[in-house]
Amino acid sequence: MxxxxxxxxxxxxxxxxxxxxxxxxxxxxxxxxxxxxxxxxxxxxxxxxxxxxxxxxxxxxxxxxxxxxxxxxxxxxxxxxxxxxxxKDEVLVEYLQFMNSDDRLGISLDLFPKKIIIDYGGPNVAKPLHVGHIRSAILGEALKRLSRFLGHDVIGDIHLGDWGLQMGMIIASLQQQSPDLPYFDESFNGEYPEESPVSITDLQEIYSNASKDAKTNIEKLSEARKATFELQDGRVGYRALWKKIVDISITDMKANYSLLDVEFDLWKGESDSHEFIPQLLNYLQINNYTYKSEGASVIDIREDQDKHELPPFMLIKSDGSILYSTTDLSTIWERIKEYDPDEIWYVVDKRQEIHFTQLFRAARKTKIASNTLHLEHIAFGTMNGLDGRPYKTRDGSVMRLNDFIQSIIDKAYNRIIEVGVAKDFSVNEKREISQMVGVSALKFADLLSHRLKDYIFDIDKFTEFEGKTGPYLLYTTVRIKSIIRKAIENEIDFTCFQVPKSFIERELMLKLMELDDVLNQAFKYKEPNQICEYIYTLSLLFNSFYHEHHILSETDNSQRESWLCLSRLTEKILVTCLDICGIRTPERM
RNA sequence: GGUUCCGUAGCUCAGUUGGAUAGAGCAACAGCCUUCUAAGCUGUGGGUCGCGCGUUCGAGUCGCGCCGGGAUCACCA
CATH class of the missing domain: 3.30.1360.70 (Arginyl tRNA synthetase N-terminal domain)
Known part of the structure; x- marks a missing residue:
């Protein structure tokens, strides 16, 4: 229909x-x-x-x-x-009847499904996940789920930063710190130890120091560059050490992302495209796409209609090593070879806009990407603290993602105790609920603001449980679930809608009917905030309706049946949309 | 300096991609729990949509110019 x-x-x-x-x-x-x-x-x-x-x-x-x-x-x-x-009210009712009976709520699958690779998350190995990483993760996850719901074939790839200068920095600084490790002995040819030489905490500290050093100490920077080159060049001990570092980082990341209900189909990284680089470079060379500039190998990406000068696309640095632009281009090469996608989306901070402009142009100009491959940078705004600078904790360091999420969950837990409705819930259930409530607060607040806008990171905004928030949505959903549960317990059947009797009832019905339009608009513009606005308005309407009409005590049976259908459909839409946003719903709270 | 994004209620933000009377939340004030979850509901106050000019039947939305703020401008990612 x-x-x-x-x-x-x-x-x-x-x-x-x-x-x-x-x-x-x-x-x-x-x-x-x-x-x-x-x-x-x-x-x-x-x-x-x-x-x-x-x-x-x-x-x-x-x-x-x-x-x-x-x-x-x-x-x-x-x-x-x-x-x-x-x-006509009858038409409205007929459509709602159809939505309610359909598993997909009346939303048809896209007639021309696309194979889409979504590149999101993009954390760097060894660098702790911090609050700056949440936007890409939350937005990318929502776009993945939305596209999938509409029938597209979607592959979510985390695209780890595991191959750049930061790896060289860590290796060089570890070598200085513990030169006796077998990884640094070039004559070593035995088995490297099973155990990682460093813990995730060590690693994060090493990274933080090394990164400071590289900024101030030219000698350290050149050591890091050298290590980067040798790693990429295949030095055995470095590769083995690198593998350990990547593995323990991934373990740590998985814990963080799973707390957020963010799931990647692929855990690939920049390094995975490394094996394609020789053929990529060869291809570019024989087709004369590259030239030398200031000692580096670059691709010219200017176009006639350009209003301003764009720097060339950097392929090989003057010291011979490759950089992120190289791996990004070879990742496109790799993805085409291995997956043949119709579209590739990059859910990345908008500050990298020029990089993606260069990358896409380079890919097209060299005919690596055909004209039918749609490449898109799904940019989002910068996250700032209250002072307009990157968010910091009191001691000046960047707040860890894990600590941050945990503090929201703790607040949700306190709220459960405070509200007092969950007195008879087990401690376990209370914990599960507080996790869902906390994560819903965080994700809803994040998705609600338009992705392109910079936003001020205000911790209070994410621990808000009243008003236009995730917990309000969950609360409304749970409230409906409770009514439905009671109806089923009392063996009340409900399958038929009646035409609306009140203004608020008709408003609710009309809002339910908008679902198709909302999801398609959100997909078209890659704007999950449209879904958030929609389910929020829907919840407002439902709550008004709820207060105006007492459903279960309604004496007219067919009226009660209709209101139960209306409640059930509202619930399904809320649960579905929340799920698209990556938010789970508890049974009660 | 070039490019680019932003400026809407005290604060945080929406605004159906040019439509009729610009909407929410928070904060403030006044009400509603012996009936389905009060993390809720109802009501009140609060606006030169940064400023100006232009395009149009119509502009918060498009164009130009100012003012203010952010981002960015090849060997970091």
Whole structure:
């Protein structure tokens, strides 16, 4: 069954066409003035400009051309030439009935499913996950789930930073610290120890010091560069040590990401594309795509219509080692060879915009990426502290992701105790609930703000459990679940909707019906905040409805049945949308 | 300096991609728990959409110019 808005659009596209105008003006949208109508078509106004006619005349013609149908109850012209559409309650009910009976809530699978690789997360090995990593993880996860729900074949890849200069820094500084380790003995040819020479905590400390040193000490920086080159060049001991470092980092990351319910299909990294680099370089060379500039090997990516100078795409540094741009290009090469995707999305901070512009141009110009491969940088805003600078704890260090999440979960736990509804819950259940509530607060707050906007990281914002928050959504969902549970316990059957009896009931019904539009818009613009806004409004409406109509004590059985259906459908939509946002819902809280 | 993003209620943000009377949350104030979860609901106050000009029947949304803020501009990622 087609969404009502689609049916109406079809009718008006035809009507515009039959009245002698371009059908494109027939798009119908949800009304912003609900007290006047349910839907509106503003095409007559835009058409008036092009056809140089009075919009009212166009609207009149169009309305009289609308084919007879069973959907519309009334159309009228308002204001300058708006076509206001009121639909029949029976149609609304029929559509909701369909949504409620369908596993996919009436959302059809995309007719042209795409194979999409989403590159998100992107943490660096040895560098602790901190609050700056949450946006990519949360946004990428939501986009992955949304695309998948709409029928696309999606592969989520964490794309670890495991191959750049930071690895050289760690190896060089470890070598200085413990030169006796077998990894540094070039004549060593035995088995390297099973145990990692460093713990994750050591590693993070080494990284932090090494990174400071490299910034101030030129000698250390050149040692790090040398180690990077030798690692990439295949020095056996370095490779073995590197493997250990990567492994313990991954273990630590998995724990962090699983706390956030972020799951990657692939745990690939920059290093995985390394084996493709020789063929990539060879390909670029024989086709004359590269040239030497200031000792480095680069690809020219300028285009005639450029308004400003773009730096060339760096392929090999003057010291002979490769860098992130090289691995990014060879990763495209690798992904095409291994997965042949239709699209590759990069969910990365918007500060890297120039890099991706260069990368995409380089890939196209060298014909590595064909014109049919869609490459997109899904940029998001920078996260700042209250002072407009990166978020810091009181002692000045960046807050660890794990500590941060844990503190939110603790607050959620305290809230459960404070509210006192969970007195008879086991400690375990209380813990599970506080995790879900805490994570919902964090994820909802993150997804709610438009991805392109910078945002101020305010810890209070994430520990807010009232108002427009994740916990409010969970609370509403749980409240509905409780009603449904009681109905089932009392063996009340409910399958049929009735036409709405009150304004609030109709509002709720119309909102439920918007789901299809919301999900498709969110997908089109890669904006999960649209889903958040939608389920929040839906919850507001449901809660109003809940307070106005007492469902279980309703004496008219068919009325009670209808309200239970309405509740059930609201619940399903909330759970589904929350799941798309990567948020789990408890049974009670 | 070039490029680019942002500026909406006291604070944090939406705003259906040009539509009718700009909406939420927090904060403030006044109400609602012997009926389905009060992490809730109802109501009140709060706006020069940074400023100006332009395009248009219509501009928070598009264009230009200012003012203010951020990001970025090849061997880091």
């Amino acid at each position: 087609k969404p009502i808005i689609q049916e109406l659009s079809d009718l008006f596209v035809t009507a515009f066409h039959d009245a002698g105008f371009d059908g494109k003006y027939g798009d119908v949208v949800i009304s912003q003035r609900r007290e006047l109508c349910h839907f509106q078509c503003n095409g007559a106004l835009s058409a008036a400009k092009v056809y140089k006619l009075n919009p009212n005349d166009i609207a009149t013609k169009v309305i009289s051309s609308v084919k007879p149908n069973l959907i519309i109850s009334n159309t009228s012209i308002a204001g300058a030439g708006f076509i206001n559409i009121v639909i």
